[in-house]
Amino acid sequence: MLIFLLSYCALWLLVMATATWRLAGRRGAAVPVALPTPQPRVSILVAARNEEAALPRCLASLCALDYPADLLEILIGDDASTDRTRAVAEAALASFAGPHKVLTIRNNLGRARGKANVLAHLARAAQADYLLITDADIAVPPTWVVAMLRHAAPGVGTVTGLTVVAGAGWLARLQRLDWLLSLALIQVGTEAGQPMTAMGNNMLITRAAYQATGGYEALPFSVTEDFALFEAVNARGFGFRQLFEPAVRATSLPAASWRALVQQRLRWLRGVAALPGHVQAGLVFFSGYWLAVLGLALVGHLGWALGALALKIAGHYALALAASRRAGLPRPAWWLLPLFESYSLALTTHLTLTRLLGRRGVEWKGRQYN
Known part of the structure; x- marks a missing residue:
C-alpha cells in the first residue's frame, strides 16, 4: 500500500511538472491570423437577470472596446428581471455610439430555457x-474583440478567452487562484489537442457554427449551456481555440458567499458529467491526491503524508507562477497556497456530500433546475 500511495504522488507531481512546463513554453498554443479585411461587424450578447448591480461595470467595458463603434452591436437580454436591470442597461448604453438594444425576453424558443433561451433570442436578433x-458580471479588456477575431481562423467555430476572478476578501482571492489553476490545466489539455470546454462568459462563436447546431432552441436543455453549445459545434466538424493571454483576459466578480460558490460548482458539475471519459478520469486523478495524503497518514507514515502535502503545495505554486506570467498577472503570494489547499478540500467535501445526500437540482438566479 505504501508503494502504491507513493507512486501515485510521484506520478501526480510528474504530471503537474509537465503541465507547468508546457504552459510556460506555450507548447501547442494557437497562432493568431490576420484580422479580416475589411474589419467585420460583431454582435455582443449579454444575458441578464436581476443584474442591476453588476451591469454598469460590464457595459462600461463594452463601451470602451478598441473597435469601431459602428461595427459593434451590443444586445442585452433582460430575462424577466424583478429589479432595475433594464433601466440600468438602457442608461449605461445611452451614450454608446454604435447600435445597441435591450430586449425583454418573455417567451421560450424551442427547447431553450433560462440563460440559453435568452441567448437564443439575442442570436436571432x-x-x-x-x-x-x-456575462453581466464580467468586464472585458479593450483588446477583446480584435484578439478574439484574430483566432477565428477559417474552419474555427468557437474561440474561448481567459477569465480570472477579481474581488476583495479571502474568498475572492481563493476563487481567483482556483480559477487560474483550473483554467491553466484546461489550457494544457486544449493545447495538447483535446477539446475540453468553453466558457460562455468569454466566448466567440461564428454564425455559421451556431446555425449549424440549430441554435440553443434546438439543443437539449443544460444548465451548462456553453459546454452544450461547444460540444454541438465540435460535433459538426468545426475547430476550436482556447486562449490564455492578457489581450482576452476578462475579469469576473467572485461568488459573494460560500453558498453561492457551492451553487456555482454544482452547476459546473453538470458539465463535468458530460465530459469525455478520459477527461473525467483526469479530473479524478488530480482530485485524488488528498486521499493519497490521508492514506499515507492512516498507514502510519505521517512524515511521508506531510511531505506529500508540501510537494502538492509546491506543485500548485509552480503552476500558478507559470499561469500568472502567461496571463500577465502579478505572481500570487506563496502563503496563499496552504490556505488554498484547505479551501479546495472543504469545497470538494461539501460538493461530494451534497451529491451523496441525493440533491440533484441546482439553483440559478432564483430558479430551480433539475
Whole structure:
C-alpha cells in the first residue's frame, strides 16, 4: 500500500511538472491570423437577470472596446428581471455610439430555457457573422474583440478567452487562484489537442457554427449551456481555440458567499458529467491526491503524508507562477497556497456530500433546475 500511495504522488507531481512546463513554453498554443479585411461587424450578447448591480461595470467595458463603434452591436437580454436591470442597461448604453438594444425576453424558443433561451433570442436578433458572448458580471479588456477575431481562423467555430476572478476578501482571492489553476490545466489539455470546454462568459462563436447546431432552441436543455453549445459545434466538424493571454483576459466578480460558490460548482458539475471519459478520469486523478495524503497518514507514515502535502503545495505554486506570467498577472503570494489547499478540500467535501445526500437540482438566479 505504501508503494502504491507513493507512486501515485510521484506520478501526480510528474504530471503537474509537465503541465507547468508546457504552459510556460506555450507548447501547442494557437497562432493568431490576420484580422479580416475589411474589419467585420460583431454582435455582443449579454444575458441578464436581476443584474442591476453588476451591469454598469460590464457595459462600461463594452463601451470602451478598441473597435469601431459602428461595427459593434451590443444586445442585452433582460430575462424577466424583478429589479432595475433594464433601466440600468438602457442608461449605461445611452451614450454608446454604435447600435445597441435591450430586449425583454418573455417567451421560450424551442427547447431553450433560462440563460440559453435568452441567448437564443439575442442570436436571432443579432446582425453580425461573429457572435461574442459574455456575462453581466464580467468586464472585458479593450483588446477583446480584435484578439478574439484574430483566432477565428477559417474552419474555427468557437474561440474561448481567459477569465480570472477579481474581488476583495479571502474568498475572492481563493476563487481567483482556483480559477487560474483550473483554467491553466484546461489550457494544457486544449493545447495538447483535446477539446475540453468553453466558457460562455468569454466566448466567440461564428454564425455559421451556431446555425449549424440549430441554435440553443434546438439543443437539449443544460444548465451548462456553453459546454452544450461547444460540444454541438465540435460535433459538426468545426475547430476550436482556447486562449490564455492578457489581450482576452476578462475579469469576473467572485461568488459573494460560500453558498453561492457551492451553487456555482454544482452547476459546473453538470458539465463535468458530460465530459469525455478520459477527461473525467483526469479530473479524478488530480482530485485524488488528498486521499493519497490521508492514506499515507492512516498507514502510519505521517512524515511521508506531510511531505506529500508540501510537494502538492509546491506543485500548485509552480503552476500558478507559470499561469500568472502567461496571463500577465502579478505572481500570487506563496502563503496563499496552504490556505488554498484547505479551501479546495472543504469545497470538494461539501460538493461530494451534497451529491451523496441525493440533491440533484441546482439553483440559478432564483430558479430551480433539475
